[in-house]
Amino acid sequence: MPENRAFFHFYHELRDFFTGPGAAISLKYDFDGKPSVKDAIEAIGVPHTEVDSIVVNGTSVGFGCPLKDGDAVSVYPASFSPEIPVKAALRGEPPPSFVVDVNLGKLARRLRMLGFDAAYRNDYADHEVAGLAESEGRIVLTRDRRLLRFRIITHGYWLRSDDPRIQVKEVLGRFGYYPLVKPFNRCLECNGDIVPVEKEAVLDRLEPKTRLYYNEFYTCTDCGKVYWKGSHYDRMKETLDSLIIRKRDAE
Ligand SMILES: [Zn+2]
Numbered sequence: 001m002p003e004n005r006a007f008f009h010f011y012h013e014l015r016d017f018f019t020g021p022g023a024a025i026s027l028k029y030d031f032d033g034k035p036s037v038k039d040a041i042e043a044i045g046v047p048h049t050e051v052d053s054i055v056v057n058g059t060s061v062g063f064g065c066p067l068k069d070g071d072a073v074s075v076y077p078a079s080f081s082p083e084i085p086v087k088a089a090l091r092g093e094p095p096p097s098f099v100v101d102v103n104l105g106k107l108a109r110r111l112r113m114l115g116f117d118a119a120y121r122n123d124y125a126d127h128e129v130a131g132l133a134e135s136e137g138r139i140v141l142t143r144d145r146r147l148l149r150f151r152i153i154t155h156g157y158w159l160r161s162d163d164p165r166i167q168v169k170e171v172l173g174r175f176g177y178y179p180l181v182k183p184f185n186r187c188l189e190c191n192g193d194i195v196p197v198e199k200e201a202v203l204d205r206l207e208p209k210t211r212l213y214y215n216e217f218y219t220c221t222d223c224g225k226v227y228w229k230g231s232h233y234d235r236m237k238e239t240l241d242s243l244i245i246r247k248r249d250a251e
Helices: 012-017 037-044 105-113 126-135 164-175 199-205 208-213 231-250
Strands: 004-010 026-031 053-056 059-061 072-076 097-100 117-120 139-142 156-158 194-197 217-220 226-228
Touching: 004 012, 004 037, 012 072, 026 037, 037 053, 037 072, 097 105, 097 126, 105 117, 105 164, 105 231, 126 139, 139 164, 156 164, 164 231, 194 199, 199 217
Parallel strands: 004 072, 097 117, 097 139, 139 156
Antiparallel strands: 004 026, 053 059, 053 072, 194 217, 217 226
16 A cells, blocks of 8 residues: 555546536545655646646645645646645746647648647657647647657647637637737648738639639748638638637637
């Protein structure tokens, strides 16, 4: 039997990591030695990236705080600020760019549509996602909570929904990025920057009808894809409108 026991309480959306009826939000954690509070939280099954503050016996602590016998530990997500005089910051501000895990291509396209820098490939290995998060300072977005346990990942988010329309709202809400939405800035295909371009410069790459009906064009500085305010734009407006409605609801 382990020698020590601590008592954990998980708040708000951190409960999403406990499945089943009567999902545990308060639990006893038995341990030997002096694990860090971070190690214990991850052993319980909550990725460190989901945790915004930790209070042990009434004092806000960092991830490295060693766990002791009898400790009472409260664990909070970003959406909830406990009333404590001095809060130990677990990490800096999140960067405005993402690396999107495999099988989430639709989410990556939607984020690009909204102007966000969203790196994505459908064949990333886990260590590549983590490596990009570290080397390029990106937020990891994934449906795989184990991926978020990489130590080198500072910012990340475990998507609750498997519907990309809901996922994009989850992400903007979680990081407070609604004000950063900037459509027509990012190539949906390759994540390159798109810039306005004269119609004459792309005339030879347009279908006859597009040539006839549209006058405002953009091109990707990386892959050269041409965009105009046609069907892409309608789809984008739909996405934007639904986001704006959601934002009004939240206010
Ligand atoms: Zn491109």
